[in-house]
Amino acid sequence: MSDIIRRDPRAEWIARNRLHPLHAAMQPAQASWVGPNGIIRKNVHGIGFIGPNGIKRIDRSGAQQGGTVKRTTTADVLLPLHQVIDPAFYIAVVPDMVGGRLSSHDRDLLGLAHSLAGTEGAVLAVVFGEHKESAFDTAGVDRLLLLEGAEFAGYSPEQRVQGLRAVDNQFDPRHWLLPDSRSGGGELGRRFAASMGERPATRVWQVKDAQATGRAGAGREDIARPVSRLILAAAECAEPVSETRHEALPVELSTNIARSLPRIEDLGAVAVDPALIPMAEAEFIFSGGNGVKDWDLFHRTAVALGATEGASRVAVDDGFMTRDRQVGASGTWVTARVYVAVGISGAIQHLQGIGACDKVVAINLDPTCDMIKRADLSVIGESAAILQALIEAVEAYRNEAKRDAA
Numbered sequence: 370m371s372d373i374i375r376r377d378p379r380a381e382w383i384a385r386n387r388l389h390p391l392h393a394a395m396q397p398a399q400a401s402w403v404g405p406n407g408i409i410r411k412n413v414h415g416i417g418f419i420g421p422n423g424i425k426r427i428d429r430s431g432a433q434q435g436g437t438v439k440r441t442t443t444a445d446v447l448l449p450l451h452q453v454i455d456p457a458f459y460i461a462v463v464p465d466m467v468g469g470r471l472s473s474h475d476r477d478l479l480g481l482a483h484s485l486a487g488t489e490g491a492v493l494a495v496v497f498g499e500h501k502e503s504a505f506d507t508a509g510v511d512r513l514l515l516l517e518g519a520e521f522a523g524y525s526p527e528q529r530v531q532g533l534r535a536v537d538n539q540f541d542p543r544h545w546l547l548p549d550s551r552s553g554g555g556e557l558g559r560r561f562a563a564s565m566g567e568r569p570a571t572r573v574w575q576v577k578d579a580q581a582t583g584r585a586g587a588g589r590e591d592i593a594r595p596v597s598r599l600i601l602a603a604a605e606c607a608e609p610v611s612e613t614r615h616e617a618l619p620v621e622l623s624t625n626i627a628r629s630l631p632r633i634e635d636l637g638a639v640a641v642d643p644a645l646i647p648m649a650e651a652e653f654i655f656s657g658g659n660g661v662k663d664w665d666l667f668h669r670t671a672v673a674l675g676a677t678e679g680a681s682r683v684a685v686d687d688g689f690m691t692r693d694r695q696v697g698a699s700g701t702w703v704t705a706r707v708y709v710a711v712g713i714s715g716a717i718q719h720l721q722g723i724g725a726c727d728k729v730v731a732i733n734l735d736p737t738c739d740m741i742k743r744a745d746l747s748v749i750g751e752s753a754a755i756l757q758a759l760i761e762a763v764e765a766y767r768n769e770a771k772r773d774a775a
């Protein structure tokens with residue numbers, strides 16, 4: 370990771386908010402002190418914060434210090450524990466758990482669940498199959514119900530509906546929340562609604578004043594209706610939980626789950642050519658810009674990683690990539706879980722297109738460029754050397770895996 374100071378809007382907000390539990394931890398280091406000869410000394414470097422364009426800004430109120438201070442991170446600070454000893458009711462959430470972990474969509478849903486639970490209710494997360502998640506507590510889960518039987522593995526929507534019905538019988542949640550996604554939640558939610566005879570609110574992006582507002586008419590209009598019991602919510606339907614820690618107490622089902630008729634046989638995932646996946650649907654995008662000097666090497670790296678190729682506008686205008694691969698304001702807005710930007714400076718038009726990506730990795734020569742500031746992981750160096758090393762690392766990893774399997 371580079372030493373570049375990044376802005377943290379949340380930290381800046383907490384630093385301004387004196388009522389926030391983490392306010393003290395976000396305050397800057399001592400700005401002035403009395404020197405040995407009695408003269409007051411000031412640390413002029415400790416004032417201000419780094420703005421989005423990399424220029425130092427000074428807020429004369431002295432409050433906005435979040436970006437400059439070497440402060441304790443959220444992981445180091447113990448967030449206040451939110452406990453619900455005896456829940457008056459439950460709000461059930463069924464996260465997608467793509468890759469065994471909570472997605473950002475799942476976290477938004479948990480945030481929405483908390484706004485519906487208030488202080489009396491508890492958020493119950495129902496998780497199917499094995500998972501790799503270790504942060505249910507900070508994501509806002511008060512009670513955790515794991516349904517891990519082999520019958521829930523793979524594509525098993527009918528059996529999962531039976532599982533949800535058993536949960537419904539036992540916990541009788543006030544609301545059920547599922548992500549209205551293509552990763553399973555959208556289908557499971559509709560099947561569950563049909564089996565319960567409930568009319569769900571779909572593609573909900575806001576729940577406010579007992580009204581749920583959802584997209585309709587091919588995304589051109591909204592439908593507002595009283596909050597239904599079953600809500601299929603869109604991404605960004607609410608702010609994820611970030612200021613409290615939760616118990617994530619394990620709970621169990623006391624009844625047996627009915628077995629569904631085995632009408633569906635899961636034959637496993639179908640191998641698809643990543644190059645044929647439309648940009649807007651790709652989960653893993655490997656994008657090249659003006660800093661790519663060896664395009665043949667770039668394509669070989671994308672194949673080795675199994676990623677879908679993307680490009681900046683300059684790479685497209687220069688004829689190295691086709692127009693349908695352009696990412697950004699005048700190209701495609703992508704929602705990849707991982708976006709790797711090779712030799713892309715991070716112009717605002719490009720950054721607009723990757724706003725919804727989960728994790729961004731930047732490979733660039735210039736440690737001060739905007740793409741590095743946006744990135745979660747940065748590799749500073751010559752793109753050709755890094756891509757070559759990446760191919761070798763992937764091949765070594767695959768060979769080792771093959772040896773272990775043999």
Ligand SMILES: Cc1cc2nc3c(=O)[nH]c(=O)nc-3n(C[C@H](O)[C@H](O)[C@H](O)COP(=O)(O)OP(=O)(O)OC[C@H]3O[C@@H](n4cnc5c(N)ncnc54)[C@H](O)[C@@H]3O)c2cc1C
Nearest residue numbers: 658659660681682697698699700712713714716718734752
């Ligand atoms: C109306 C309008 C719409 C636009 N829409 C889009 C859009 O949809 N998408 C889009 O991408 N752009 C768009 N642009 C263009 C945008 O403003 C930028 O010009 C463009 O994104 C820059 O592309 P780039 O980052 O590949 O190139 P550059 O800005 O030239 O950046 C190249 C980067 O590569 C790095 N680099 C150089 N050599 C190496 C090396 N050997 N190894 C590693 N790194 C290296 C440099 O440090 C630099 O950061 C639009 C512009 C306008 C005016």
